[in-house]
Amino acid sequence: MDIKEVKKNAREKMKGFCNVCNECNGIWCAGKVPGMGGCGTGDSFKRNYNKLKRIRLILKTIHSAKNPILETSLWGEKLSFPGIIAPITGASYNFGNAVNEKEYANNVINGAVDAGTIGMVGDGGDPTYLELGLKAIKKAGGKGVAIIKPRDNEEIIKRIKMAEEAGAVAVGIDIDGAGLLTMALYNQPVGPKSFKDLKTLVDSTDLPFIVKGILSVEEAKLCQRAGVDTIVVSNHGGRVLDDTLAPCEVLNEIVKEVGYKVNILVDGAARNGGDILKYLALGAKGVLIGRPIIWGAVGGGQEGVKIILEQFKNELYKNMILTGCEETTNISPRIIHEFILD
C-alpha cells in the first residue's frame, strides 16, 4: 500500500463526505458540519488553509544540513517528529462510518505508535466515544492523549480519572467546543469555562493538562496563570465559529508572550511536511494533523495512518534540507517570509 492507494480508497469510501481534493482547502466541503467541512460558509477552515499557504519558505542550499534530525519530545515522550494526531470523533456522521468509531480510535493510536509519535482521542455527544478512545490508549500501553469536551467540571474530572486509569500521557479539554449547543439535547451540556473553573480542572490531576482551542494572547495568558501545561492554538478546524482568525495568524504572538512557560502546539490545515516546518518556524513545539489522518484511517486503517505520518516525515526532511534546518527543535524564524495579514 502506498499513499496514492490510501487516498484513492479514502475518496471512494468517503463519497459525499470528503472529496480528498488535491488541495484540501475547505471549498468542496464548505458548511458540511456534521461532515468534513467548516461550519457556516466554511470561511474559518478556508482561512486556516489560505493563510498558512501564503507563508513563504526561503529556499537555501549552501549549508551543511545534509541529514536533518526530526526527533523531538513532549510530555516526557520521545517523538519521531513533531507531528501529533488531532482528536477526532463522530465517525458515523462526520465521515459516513467508512470506519467505525472503535476502529478509528485504534487506527489512530496504533498508527501513531507505529510511526514513532502519538495520537489524541476525543469526546462527543455520545459518551461511548471517549471510552473507546481510552480503551485504545490503554491497549497501547498508555501511548495517547485524551481530549474531553468542555462539560460541567465534575463530568470532566470523572473523565480525567478515566484517562489516568488508561495510562494516558496527558489529558485536556477542547474548550472551543463550548458552542456545541446540540450536546445539551443529548443531556451532555457544554459551555465556556471561567478562570476558576479552568484552574480547578488543572489542579485535579497530576497529568500534563492541555487546553485546545486558544486563539488569542489574552486567553493564552489565562491558561498560563491557571497552570496549563500545553496550549493548542486552534479554531477547531473551522467547525465551531464562522469567520475566525486562523491559527497561523495568532500563533507567533502567543509564543512570544507565553511560550517560555507553556508548551504551544498548533492545529490547523497542516497538509504536508512543509506546513509542519512553517508552524515550527512560527514557534510551535508540535503540530496536530487532522483531516489527512482520517484519509489514512479510512483508506488504509492502522497502516494508512502510518503511511500518512511517514509521508509528512519525508516531506519535512526534504524541506529541512532545502531551507537549511538541522533540527526540528531549533528552527529559525528566518526560514519563512510571512504574508499572513491581509
Added chain:
Amino acid sequence: MDIKEVKKNAREKMKGFCNVCNECNGIWCAGKVPGMGGCGTGDSFKRNYNKLKRIRLILKTIHSAKNPILETSLWGEKLSFPGIIAPITGASYNFGNAVNEKEYANNVINGAVDAGTIGMVGDGGDPTYLELGLKAIKKAGGKGVAIIKPRDNEEIIKRIKMAEEAGAVAVGIDIDGAGLLTMALYNQPVGPKSFKDLKTLVDSTDLPFIVKGILSVEEAKLCQRAGVDTIVVSNHGGRVLDDTLAPCEVLNEIVKEVGYKVNILVDGAARNGGDILKYLALGAKGVLIGRPIIWGAVGGGQEGVKIILEQFKNELYKNMILTGCEETTNISPRIIHEFILD
C-alpha cells in the same frame, strides 16, 4: 417546517428570480433589478457581503457568558433581539409574485411579532403597496414601521399621517430611493431632499423619524441636526447605485460621530446571527434583515418569517457564547478584528 424546508420551498418558488445560494453574495443575481440582485454589475451588493464577511470574530471561551441576553429596545418597543425586518415591496417584479404584495406585508409584520421583534413596510411605484403595509401594521396593533419613498414633501407628509393612523411605532423615508427615476413615469416623482426639506418632514410628526440610506458621516450629521431619531446606514441592498462603499465600511465612523444622539441601525447583507454580532460590535443598535426574510415569507409564509428570525437568534446566542458577550446592548468592539478597507 424547518429552515431547510423553508429554503427549499423558496428556491423552487423563486426560480429565475433568486437561487437561494449557499452564500447569498450577489453573484448569481448580479444586475437583476427588478429582481433580487444589485443594480449594474451588482458590485455594491457584492461588496456589502464581502466586506462584512472579511471582519473576523475573536473566538473566546474562557469567561462567564454562559447565558447571553439577546433582548434590546427601540422606539419604546422591547425586541427579543436586535434584528428588524427591512422594508421591501414589489413582490410581483422582484420575486415573481411567489407571494403577493398583501401576503408579503402580513407575513413580515406578523412573523416579526411572533418572533418578538418588529418589521418595516415599504413604499413603491404603485401607491397601494404602502397602503397594504399600513393595513398589516394596523391589524397587528401598530407593531410595525413605515418607510416612505422620497416623494415630494406633501406626498410624504400625507403618508406619515396614514402611518400615524395605523398606529405605527415609527416612520421614515428611504432617502436613497432618490434615484428611482422610473417612479416619475408612474406620476410618483422622487428625488433628493435638502436639509430644509428633511427638517420639515421630521417636524411634521411626533413619531420617531427614520432616515434610511445614509453612507457618510457628513449626511449623518445633517440628519442629527434635522432632529432625525434613527439613521439606517444602508446602500439600499446595492440596488440604487453601482460601486458604492459597503455599510460596514462607514458604520463605525458614523457611530463615533453621532451615535451618542441618534439611533444607528444598519442594513446590508446580514445573513446570520454572526453578521448581527459583527454589526453590533461596530456600534449599531440594530440590524435590518432583508433577503433571508423574503425566503422565509415565500418559503413558509408567516411561520417561515418566524423560523428565519429564530435561526438568527440561535446563531447570535451561540456566537455570543463563543466570543464572551453577555448582552446585545453592550457588545465590545474588541470581539472583532477588522479587515474592511482594501
Added chain:
Amino acid sequence: MDIKEVKKNAREKMKGFCNVCNECNGIWCAGKVPGMGGCGTGDSFKRNYNKLKRIRLILKTIHSAKNPILETSLWGEKLSFPGIIAPITGASYNFGNAVNEKEYANNVINGAVDAGTIGMVGDGGDPTYLELGLKAIKKAGGKGVAIIKPRDNEEIIKRIKMAEEAGAVAVGIDIDGAGLLTMALYNQPVGPKSFKDLKTLVDSTDLPFIVKGILSVEEAKLCQRAGVDTIVVSNHGGRVLDDTLAPCEVLNEIVKEVGYKVNILVDGAARNGGDILKYLALGAKGVLIGRPIIWGAVGGGQEGVKIILEQFKNELYKNMILTGCEETTNISPRIIHEFILD
C-alpha cells in the same frame, strides 16, 4: 429600438469577435488583437476595467442637486455631456465587418451629432480608413475629430491638411500606435516621436492638437511644452502593450501637473455613466467611449450609436443626483473614494 435590442443584435453580428458580455472586462476576448480584446494576456485591458471599477462613489441624497446639468464644451464646441466617441478603425478584422468601414465612420460621426456630442475617426494600415472618416466629418459639417497614426511627420502633416479641409474641429495623433510594427509591412511605417517631431506637428496647424496615448506625468509635461491642446490619457484599450498601468491610475497625477494648461481627456473601459462620473471626479474634462459605441454601430447603426450615448447620459444624470453633483464642469473629487493602487 432600445438598448437591449441593440446589444442583442450586436452579440449576434459580432459572434466570435465580441461576446458583448454583461461585464465588458477583457476576459472573454483576452489576446484577440486583431479583434476586440487586449493584446497578449489582455492584462492592460482587464486592468483598465478592474481599477476603474474599484473606485467607489460616495452615495449622497441630502442636497439640492435635483436637476443636474450635463452640458460641457471642448474645442469651442458645445457638448450635451462630456462623452466623446473614441477613434476606431479596422471594421473587417476587428469586428468581422458586421458593419463596413464606411458605415462605421458615418454611424459614429452622425450618431454623436444626434446625441449632441462629437466623435473621433481613426487611421490604420489601410490609408483609405482615415479618408472615409474625414468624408464622414465633412458630410457632418465638420463635426468630428481626426486622429492620425504616428507616421513619418510629413505623412502626418499631409493628413492634418486633409482634416483641415474636411473642417474637423480638432486633429491629433494616437502616439501609442508607435509599436504597430505590422504597419511597416503595408509601407505605412509608424514609430515614436521625439519632442522636436511633436513640436513640428503642433506647429503645423491652427487646429487644436491632440496627443492620445499618454500614461505618465513625464510625457504629459513634454506635451504641454510642445504646445499640445489636449492630452488623452490612454493605453489604447490595452491593445498595444501588455501589462501597462491603467489610465485611472495616472490620470489624477497628470491633471494636477498640467491640467491647468492642457485639456485632459481619458480613454479606458468607460462602460456607463458612472464611469464617466468617476473620471470627471479624477479631473478629466471628457471621456472617450470605445467598445460600447461599436455595439451601438453594429447593433443599431447611427440610431444605435445615439441610443448608447443617451444611455450614458441617463446614467450620468441619475448618478449625479445620487452623489449630489450639480454640473459636469464642476465635479468634486470628494464624490469618490479611491482604491486604485494595489
Added chain:
Amino acid sequence: MDIKEVKKNAREKMKGFCNVCNECNGIWCAGKVPGMGGCGTGDSFKRNYNKLKRIRLILKTIHSAKNPILETSLWGEKLSFPGIIAPITGASYNFGNAVNEKEYANNVINGAVDAGTIGMVGDGGDPTYLELGLKAIKKAGGKGVAIIKPRDNEEIIKRIKMAEEAGAVAVGIDIDGAGLLTMALYNQPVGPKSFKDLKTLVDSTDLPFIVKGILSVEEAKLCQRAGVDTIVVSNHGGRVLDDTLAPCEVLNEIVKEVGYKVNILVDGAARNGGDILKYLALGAKGVLIGRPIIWGAVGGGQEGVKIILEQFKNELYKNMILTGCEETTNISPRIIHEFILD
C-alpha cells in the same frame, strides 16, 4: 512553420503532460512533477508567473528609441538578445518523450545558435542525459553551457572536465536540485553544498562557474565570496519546493548587493519579450527561457526552438520602443512600476 503551428503541434504531442495554455501560469499542470508543473500545490510555479505579471511597464512614446539594440554578451560570447535557454532533461517522464532526450538536446543547442544566442543542457537521475547534452554542445563547436546536479563534489568535477572537453562556454550546478531525494535511489545522490564544497568546485575549473537556484541575498553573497562567475536567481521552475518566493521578488535586492561583481541571470516564468524586459529592468543581465522552448522543440524541432526565440526578440524589440529603451545592456529601472510584494 510559424509560432501558431509550433504551439498547435506541441499541444497535440504533449497531451496529458502540457496543455500549452494561453496563459502558462501553472494552474493546469499543478503538482505534475514529473511532468511540466510545479511540485506540491504548484504554488511556487504559479507565484513565479503571477508576481512577474503584476509588474507594470510604463508606456512611453515621446522619445528617440526608434531602433532599439538587443545584442549583449555573456562569458565572452556575443548574444543576439539576452535570452538563454534553460537546462532541461527528462524528456520521457517530463513531456512524454514527444521528442527524445538526444533530439531535445540537439534542438536546444542548435536552435539557440540559429537564433544567435546560447543554450544550457542539464543533468538528471540517468547519467546519460548530461552526456547527450555535452555531445550536442561539442557538435556545435562548444556553443553551450553545462549545468550539473549537486552530486558529490568528485562526481561534479568529473563532469566539469567532460564539459571542458566538449568545449562548453561555461559550466555550473543547479544547487536547488539538493532536495531530489529520488536521485539517491538511482545511486546518484545529491545534496546541499557547504561554502567550502562550493569553493572547491569553483576552483576546479577555469571556465566561468554558474550557480543556478539562488533565492536570497545571503546565499548570493556566499556565491560571490566563493568566486562564482554567474548566479541564476531561480526556484527551479517551482519544481523542488512548494511555497517559495518568486525570483522577481528577490532579484533586484540581489543585484544591488552583488551585481557589481557577479553576473546575475534570472529564471522564472519568462513567457514573452515583455517578461525579458521586466527582468532586465530589475537588473538581470540575461533571462533563462524554459517551458516555451520545450514547446518549440516538441512542436517544431530545431526550427521550432528558433521560432520561439525570434518571437521573444520581436516582442522585446517592440516593447523597448514602447518604453523608450535604446539598448538591452542599459535598461532603466524606471520603465517598470513594481507591484511585487503582497
